[in-house]
Amino acid sequence: MVHRHPLRPVVVLTLAWALLPSPYAHAGAHRSRPVRTGQTACWDSAGNSISCAGTGQDGELRRGDPRSYFDPGNGTIRDKRTSLSWEKLSNDGSIHDKDNTYDWDEAFAKIDDLNTAAFAGFTDWRLPNETELETILNRGTYFPSVSAEFNTACPNGCTVLTCSCTLSAIDEIAWSSTTYVKTPSSAWLVNFYDGTAYTDPKTTAHHVRAVRGGS
Secondary structure (H helix, E strand, O other), X not given: OOOOOOOHHHHHHHHHHHHOOXXXXXXXXXXXXXXXXXXXXXXXXXXXXXXXXXXXXXXXXXXXXXXXXXXXXXXXXXXXXOOXXXXXXXXXXXXXXXXXXXXXXXXXXXXXXXXXXXXXXXOOOEOOOHHHHHOOEOOOOOOOOEOHHHOOOOOOOXXXXXXXXXXXXXOOEEEEEEEOOOOOOEEEEEEOOOOEEEEEEOOOOEEOOOEEEOO
């Protein structure tokens, strides 16, 4: 006589289900949050400095991930939050010099030159898109609007291995690879002097800071 075990298939199925990867197992594992703007102070509508307590302003709430940078010593700055690696700028007359300017086509030519030279050991440098450029703005400071990692002492002759430069000048404007779709003969730029973003014709001359990595 065969004795049936009606619960056994249920147990096996339950066990098999338990071993299957849950569709929710990795939910949020790669969640990305905005970076903090860098503001820690508050002002009223007349521009007067006030206490941040209870204002609900950015300077009080400071939402987003904290900034976290690493200098690997190869002429780059790595953003540990975005996994982007940024070209440092120098003050030595090289391809990395902070004073160099390019029109939009020339900006891509600079990227090609960096890849040909395998700058910092890599050949996947690119012109950053506008959103990527804005991740290194620090709106808690100005002239320039960057964190200290991008604005160290910048004496004459310093290289990307010994300094990290950003112009404290009104024309510290960097090209992005993002075209302005309303006027495709223009592209988006980020002004690291005061933290603004806008567009300009692709024939104008601006600065370039290369990037690599990210998702």
